[in-house]
Amino acid sequence: MAVLPQGHHFPDMREVAGVTLGTACAGIKQTEQRDDILVIQMPENASCAAVFTQNAFCAAPVHVAKAHLNNAPRWLLVNSGNANAGTGDQGMRDALATCADLAEAAGGAAGQVLPFSTGVIGQSLPVDKIKAALPVAVHNLSPKHWDKAARAIMTTDTFPKGVSKVCTIAGQPVTINGISKGAGMIQPNMATMLGFMATDANIKQPLLQQCLAQAVELSFNRITVDGDTSTNDACVLIASGCSAAPEIEEDSDHYRIFAEAVMEVCKQLAEAIVRDGEGATKLMRIVVKQAATDEEAVRVGKTIAHSPLVKTAFFASDPNWGRILAAVGRAGVENMDLDKVEIYLDQVCIVRNGGRADDYTEEAGQRVMDQQEITVTVALGRGEASQEILTCDFSYDYVKINAEYRT
Structure with a gap:
């Protein structure tokens, strides 16, 4: 849908x-x-x-x-x-x-x-x-x-x-x-x-x-x-x-x-x-701020947005924040200070000081993940650059639509 x-x-x-x-x-x-x-x-x-x-x-x-x-x-x-x-x-x-x-x-x-x-x-x-x-x-x-x-x-x-x-x-x-x-x-x-x-x-x-x-x-x-x-x-x-x-x-x-x-x-x-993404059920805004450059912000944002593990977690409404953390970590940001990175689902902080935020609760994360539109914000603590990427989730229908594309 x-x-x-x-x-x-x-x-x-x-x-x-x-x-x-x-x-x-x-x-x-x-x-x-x-x-x-x-x-x-x-x-x-x-x-x-x-x-x-x-x-x-x-x-x-x-x-x-x-x-x-x-x-x-x-x-x-x-x-x-x-x-x-x-x-x-x-x-x-x-x-x-x-x-x-x-x-x-x-x-x-x-x-x-x-x-x-x-x-x-x-x-x-x-x-x-x-x-x-x-x-x-x-x-x-x-x-x-x-x-x-x-x-x-x-x-x-x-x-x-x-x-x-x-x-x-x-x-x-x-x-x-x-x-x-x-x-x-x-x-x-x-x-x-x-x-x-x-x-x-x-x-x-x-x-x-x-x-x-x-x-x-x-x-x-x-x-x-x-x-x-x-x-x-x-x-x-x-x-x-x-x-x-x-x-x-x-x-x-x-x-x-x-x-x-x-x-x-x-x-x-x-x-x-x-x-209108094929089979999409959720719209996600990936906001990367405090990056060193615009290019760095786009790279981090697209790494999250392209991750099949992140996209399927959103389809399942599963607040599996570790998948987002892993995507940020493999985005190729050199000399990233993990203690300065903060990650949010809407206004709910999920990562702070290099790990799960002390005040994060699964219930708070679940409330956000149940929404049709979600903002993921990543603050890198490296500079002033900020960029936004739009993406959607991966659903069963995405596989079905593309498996049957020529039939």
């Missing part, structure tokens, strides 16, 4: 001037009829920024999207059900073919299409099915189709993920919308994670790229479901330039306002991915 926010529903998404979305059903990998193709169209002279997976076996569409990013992109093409990864030269030809097919259907150039795929690895992309569906997706282009778009990119997700936010720049509204997909194979290291955001802001591509990279580092790169980095991870931010607000310049108050809004959209989408 997904760890949903109370009253979860797909939000009302504002229109982003100049950006339209269309979906269609190609029947790529389905047991039920649903849309699995998404086309996003942006205006000429729009800015487009993107970050991609660091997996060395990155998928064919990742290679193509990287190459096309400098060609003043006009369209994003996304398919679910097939990752087109581990497919060699044929995968590259297939990714390029779908770009050409969309360009023909939309009336543009193949080099202006950025392709994205998500789904099963190692299977050939059904190019003919996608080609047949593209005219339908193009015909359906609308500024209103954010809900349909979020659903079309889902694989093992249990709910569509979307965020819509407005900030004010020089008295004018600027809209930022985002959708994402991902539930397993999540440790974005820019999970099978894809994120697509659009804004009507007027901002040049290099500054938009800087803004996206900064936001992704502190959002999507701070979550993990299972420690696996996908072959297909990507996050894209489109700026249509259609807002009445003035152009956003670097090192300005306008940039600060815009960057904070983009960061908030990314963080909300990232949290939604963790809440």
